[in-house]
Amino acid sequence: MAVLSDRLDYILGKKAAGPLEEFFGMRTVNDLLRHYPRKYNDEMTVVGEGESLEEGEHVTFVDVITKVDLRWTNRTPKREYMVVTLGNRKPKVTATFFNVKYLKKSLTEGVRVMLSGEVGYFKGTLQLTHPGYLVLHEGGKVSGSKSLKTIATASGASGDELLAEFEREFFPIYPASKKVQSWDIYACVRQVLAVLDPVEDPLPESFLREHNLISEDRALRAIHTAEKAADRDAAIARLTYDEALGLQWALVRRRFSDRSESGPVALPRGDGLVAAMRGQLPFELTDGQKDVLDVLTTELAASRPMNRMLQGEVGSGKTIVSVMAMLQMVDAGYQCALLAPTEVLAAQHARSVRDVLGPLAMAGQLGGSDSGTRIALLTGSMSAAQKRAVREEVAGGEAGIVIGTHALLQDAVEFHRLGMVVVDEQHRFGVEQRDRLRSKAPDGVTPHLLVMTATPIPRTVALTHYGDLETSVLRELPRGRQPIATNTIFLNEKPAWLERAWQRITEEVRDGRQAYVVASRIDENDKTKDDKNNGGPPATTVVELFDHLRSGVFPRLRLGLMHGRLPSDEKDAVMAAFRAGDIDVLVCTTVIEVGVDVPNATVMFVMDADRFGVSQLHQLRGRIGRGQHPSLCLLATKLPESSKAGARLKAVASTLDGFKLADLDLLERREGDVLGYSQSGRPITLRFLSLFSHLDVLLAARELCETLYESDPARPGMAMLAAPFTDTDRVDYLDKA
Template identity: 40%
Template sequence: MSGRPEILFPLFADLTALDGVGPKTMRLFEKLEITRPAHLLLTLPVGGVDRTLRGSIREAVLPGVATVEVEIGLHQPPSARGRPYRIHVRDARTEFLLVYFHAQEDWMRRTFPAGQRRIVSGRVEIFDGLAQMVHPDHVLMPGGAADLPAFEPVYPLTQGLSLRAMTRAARDAVARAPALPEWIEPGLLAKRGWPAWQAAIRAAHAPEGPRDLLPGAPARERLAYDELLAHQATLALARQKVKRAKGFATRGDGRLRAKVLAALPYAPTGAQTRAVEEIIADMASPLRMNRLLQGDVGAGKTLVAFLAMLACVEAGGQAAMMAPTEILARQHRAALAPLAEAAGVRLDLLTGRVKGAERAAKLAALAAGGTAIMVGTHALFQKEVAFADLRLAVVDEQHRFGVRQRMELGAKGRAPDILVMTATPIPRSLALAQYGDMDASVLDEKPPGRKPVETVLVSSGRTGEVIEHLGRAIAEGRQAYWVCPLVDESETAEMAAAEERFRALAAVFGPEKVGLVHGQLPPAQRDAAMADFSAGRLRLLVATTVIEVGVDVPNASIMVIEAAHAFGLSQLHQLRGRVGRGAAQSSCLLLYDPPLGETARARLEIMRATEDGFAIAEEDLRLRGAGDLLGVQQSGLPRFRIADVETQTELMRTAQDDSRLLLAQDPELTSPRGRAMRVLLYLLERERAIRMLSVG
């Protein structure tokens, strides 16, 4: 099957094919990201209005919507410009007014002939002691109430697009929805009591009451599951394509790993040992590894990744480790250098700043196989970089890497194994949405000797006391970070705030003791400040969130975060993780501007209450929502029209299991259910997934 199946053609026609949609209305629909009838089908009502015909407005809860049959009485045209047109009407029990602004008198008299009866439906309010219905939503002939749904759906709208136009177009789109082959596993469909797709679309657009608008209503839940299933099938196809490309198994003999473990001053945690075993087993299989290594701040991911890289070297291959920034790449290199020395393995660093003869020499050593492990930024994956035998690519993720980049990375070498590390504990629902194509290893234990960090909330009015406290700590030989506030996503404003704070602190402690790091400094200057801080020459480092990830200075035991209320929970947790790495008792001071809003207070309180990154991430998700938590541009999260990643985790898990099972049994999607799954992927515009099949 190549191209979109014919059965879906009506759903991908121009919107102007729908009832009442002209070029002008079409532009309004585009604001709601609706450009095809298929999109309209998946734009479900967000509310509903009870339009039940009643004997009198007295039977309705006012102010509110009422539908009644009335006898039309006296017309009162406006007495002056800008005044409303009023019509006196009477239902079975009481009188009230119909009110129109800017109305044409002849149209009013034609629509509401005195002495005749009409059905009117609209919002009734009491004004100056009189009940009135301003601009009724519906005016019908007696007996016409059957044309009104008892519960009228309300759709999301945009300025200029009326509910009437939206409803009319949606009704036409629903009428075009064909009966489609079933892509959901029959046992699951029966167990959940879900309708077929066409019936679900019809029911979701014709709710009979408020219960039908809930996410758990059978029609809505089924349509949400379709979205999650298409997403997980796309990820499963990406995973299948990656695994299919694997050309070799990597089996090391353990000799280099044994040297490193013998040189460590401590034993790895149970979680580290388990993760290494999972990774080594994956690498030894003939299928390609695509694994996520998820661990909290300080859980020891670097050691796990290094032991995996050594297994490649033992087997005669090479490994690469890629970090999102130059600073982090240098940090990784510094952290790994003593381990590489213990193993007797050649490790090198390649970033965009390495130029000329030095770069040429590094590339030659890499291509000849002399360099066993290369650490770097994305410069590692430029065209001219060639490995002799790349077996494993480790990616330090930090949300800067989506599924597409993981696939591009996999094109280097003879399809290397891929290990993605993330230091941000991700709530399970988001991990499934973002990393559903990967297997996961979780480090849920802290290495021995990590002391809890004492977290204190301090009002910004007491900043002077905080500076005094720092002075005493610095006099005792301790080191500290001072992180400056996030300013409206603006790097320039953040830089200004950091420079101002740096000048103030340098005036107190002396310029030779205080360093400054922010994203707009020349890289060499930034690296020099980091190196001076690491070596202990600087006692205090003023920084923006550049230092959020990966900075490791065990002697630094105080973290001051200015305007902590402006940061997200996961960010605060990452920043706090920069201290508590050495022997000294560490503290984190969260400075805030009172009074705190409810959400900001909840955020800071949870920081004080726990150091468990997974608990913090779940709470952050609850307070902020998924897109916000990961940053929409970087999140890699799909935009679902119906499904809700945050509340429908269990549906997502089912979709993942089901799509993986289907592809294991039918990798080319050629069985009847496989072909139905292709229809779903086309319906939800997942053509990229289909292309993976054809080229796989």
């Protein structure tokens, strides 16, 4: 007999188990049984109506041969070959066989056959070339290629029973490869199920009753062998919960491990930097900012490390909240590190923090406050002497707030007394990177963690991808934020609108304002996968757009060019000139997507907007509307209004609600793209759980895992459910964002 943790080579033998491990990473019985069928045949059809198949994809058909053509090749010596047509399908499906001396005796009209091979196309006809095949004759006699004869062995039936087995209402079709076909997997599954002991259920009986779920044992058997749709659906419902519970168990294990660590206690003071900062703020905090600060103040004063994500709308004031939190730590004698993904953003943060603190950020300098602190900036492009000076300032404790890029992660950077880590645009960093920064704290202390994102996140994603963090949300925009009108421009259908767009930019500049013009690519060497998959005209590069605008469209305006390949000093100079008003129009890539704050910029023109994601467009739009004037965002595309991309752009134009757009973004993207990749480079796959529609399942799973882990961290079966999300050589989304 067998249990889920048994190795497959012990149950199946090395010859059968080897390919399963080599091509699918399956090592245990559990791995095999969690390799669920991708579909079931329906009236002997395994490809759904209207379903498209890509060239090279491996597929299995079950159908009746409706036509057989015997032909000869044109080459010398001539060879006979056979083309069979399957059923009456649209589009037409054929299979071509060579060496047909024996095949033409068994592959005849009216015979029901299984064909398994790689998809090819010729003049609109889907064709399989010399696929694996299996024929069942009356009386149960089996003929076919060796690989597909395994189905006869797997069924355990003989004679007419074998024919009945073949003609069952549902037949599992597995994700397969050329080397390991669906029926090879099916044979292994049947062999394992035949010796599998009853599976002990890891979930409480009360939870199963509450959510009307079948047992683990029944679900794992039914998903592979059930003939009735109702039994299959019940199995899917249970296995959907298994995926949610596996995710949440991996996350709760991480959350509880953090809770057992000691965090730096920072009790709020009435006479420190926080109080001084509040007294000199030129504006009043929003109610949302006050609520979030109350939560942060309480958690920073506790001995358990804070692990919190702050998400909010573009321009909702997350930065000032993080500054107030960091000052509470500085008041208690600790240092804070703010990690940013780009040098532009890091420099922007340093400038913003110094501006808002004023003399409080100039300790030890002329005009500085005696009770103040220092702000340090560390980036990779600094000279060796500059880096050395900053590192000394940080190690000596003079800098209370240290802002930087990945340069902060280097071993050479040592903190005097690190107590808090703030990560901006956290989706650019993995758990491993933020943990590396936290490890620079004194021994025995785990710094508080605040990660921030200006990209609103659907709640289901917050419960999974960021489920090791508590979440705070800022929806309210500060008073005085100006409205942003957004329009789409379909260049091929309404070419005159492009001319009008350039006129609007000219008008804004004439009135003393500035504009961004954004392109998706730097130059012709900047190829992306979208160039192959977009299906439309090639994207306009930022270099050619800059040359075109400078020479023809805006000859009297002052234009600047900025993209990621420019040296850091050039990028700094361009941004400084734009911020000072010495550049009217900044032609750029998405290097300005996050953190750039120029209140005088009132127009955002995005060329080839179809090349950008929903959330990215919302981020870009957030660079305008930051001053006292109404702003305009223009999304231009060469694709038609009726296209899927056109509908997406109109959806972005219809709302400024980033949370609605985040849901749209999730609906459009593959969920593996949301969750990321494993360390081996494999995308994370959720077979049944949907991040778009299963919020109730995720909430129930999270609550149960919290309860079970508190009472029994080693509860049998739960670690196995979590294994796909924690094993380092499989899917490890906790450490790969």
